[in-house]
Amino acid sequence: MKAGSATDVADACDLRFGQVGIACVRVRRVDAAALCDELERRVRAAPQMFARAAVVLDLSHLLNLPDDGAVDALLEAVRSAGMLPVGLAYGTSETEALARRMGLPLIAKFRAAYEPAQSGPLAAEPAPRAEPAPAVQREPILSAPPPGSMQGALHHAGSVRSGQQVYARDRDLIVTGAVANGAEVIADGNIHIYGGLRGRAMAGAQGDGKARIFVSDFRAELVAIAGQYRVFEQIPRDLEGRSVQCWLEGDKLLIARL
Amino acid sequence: MTAEIIVVTSGKGGVGKTTTSASLATGLAMAGKKVAVIDFDVGLRNLDLIMGCERRVVYDFVNVVHGEATLKQALIKDKRHDNLFVLAASQTRDKDALTQEGVEKVLDGLSEDGFDYVVCDSPAGIEKGAHLAMYFADHAVVVVNPEVSSVRDSDRILGLLASKTRRAEKDESPVTQHLLLTRYNPARVAIGEMLSVKDVEEILGIEVVGVIPESENVLTASNNGIPVIVDATSQAGQAYSDTVARILGEERPLRFIDVPKKGFLQRVFGG
Secondary structure: OOOOOHHHHHHHHOOOOOOOOOEEEEOOOOOHHHHHHHHHHHHHHOHHHHOOOEEEEEOOOOOOOOOHHHHHHHHHHHHHOOOEEEEEEOOOHHHHHHHHHHOOOEEOOOHHHHOOHHHHHHHHOOOOOOOOOOOOOOOOOEOOOOOOOOOOOEEEEOOEOOOOEEEEOOOOEEEEOOEOOOOEEEEOOOEEEEEEEOOEEEEOOOOOOOOOEEEEEEOOOEEEEOOEEEEOOOOOOOOOOOOEEEEEEOOEEEEEEO | OOOEEEEEEOOOOOOOHHHHHHHHHHHHHHOOOOEEEEEOOOOOOOHHHHOOOHHHOOOOHHHHHOOOOOHHHHOEEOOOOOOEEEEOOOOOOOHHHOOHHHHHHHHHHHHHOOOOEEEEEOOOOOOHHHHHHHHOOOEEEEEEOOOHHHHHHHHHHHHHHHHOOHHHHOOOOOOEEEEEEEEEOHHHHHOOOOOOHHHHHHHHOOOEEEEEEOOHHHHHHHHOOOOHHHOOOOHHHHHHHHHHHHHOOOOOOOOOOOOOOOOHHHHHHOO
16 A cells, blocks of 8 residues: 555645644734744743644734735744744635645635535645644555546555545545444545445545445444534444445435445 | 564554464474564563573674674574574663664574574554564564454554555565464353454454463463463463464364363363
């Protein structure tokens, strides 16, 4: 299996399930010097917490989006205060263009909630691509394909082991094998698992509410479609070990035997 | 002629890696192979105790890695088998004392010296020591106990074996994986307190290469510095012999996985 390239890390810092702790700096006015002073004070007060902390710059509370030079100055202010800016918080399309110009990722907690499915491939682009400092270290995502149109499904033959992650970007994922406890399979399209699902499966990862999950032996820890998820502390008796499918109706995640 | 490198690993601690390493190495030596067994658990060395050579350690693995001693000086010859050698870990250092280049150098040195097998006793965990122990492996013996946390950790290790080894990185044929179930207690399996062989095989998706029954002989043997495989009268010893034979390609049926049937008198008077 191949090691993930830089782009594959995108999903490792996706905040969809709140697994990543990144400090968010909400900028109230464009004053780099003041920002630096304030952050420096925070870092000094709680270095354990804030020194070299990954920081997302949130510009959404400014009346007008500052120009590139000003944003650069703000980022530099964060850096000189001893924190590490890693991206911009998700905002308007202007923020998106700015992030693109600056080569910074946009980071959002529940991307799907900000950008419903209709926005298509353009919305798929500004996902936090070249995240320089992912806060969680994961196994490299196995065999993520390059983005593109119509590519069929990604087929993963064999088991997905605990701690591994398989991501099918812009397409369906087929797993012929088991997904172990602590393993994660993610697809922007549907997910088909011809084996036991004991770990997590997340379909419609870019917000496609029509995506479905099909499992031939259901024992999942968690299933999610387009950010709507269900956690199974106890697997319902009538579903355990059965073939099931999961789909969204409105924002309700439904599961039924096949 | 290069030596076959076998890593004994598990992820979880206390499942019987070192016991298995000692018996596996001894079993291979009993089959006439020239074998070295290396303790990768730098800082928490135990293998020398199980092998009964703790008082003969002068130079260790870390000394060789750092070029402070030659392999010849550091290899300790087993007192029972002339073709079996132990390379002890250093107790006073930590895992960072090992480097990938250093480990490779030692393994290459053993190949040049005509060793058939090198058994690498991995430390618990998935950090540097465990990584280095598995990195150069051709075979892996994943030791698992019949309980859920051990099974999950083994699953993780199986994933790492498929992605974080030299064979995986060079796109060569994958590391051959053997699952060894230890501390198996058929009576407790029967009443549902332990996972069965079938459960474990099903969860991990690979077959077991051996099942070692839970046995007092293991503890006694360990305390006396005698690998349990040497004790041919014990069930654990026989199960290890079977396992070694299977790893060498022989077919042998699994033993000691069913509850022993009680005789009439035992049933009447309690066993």
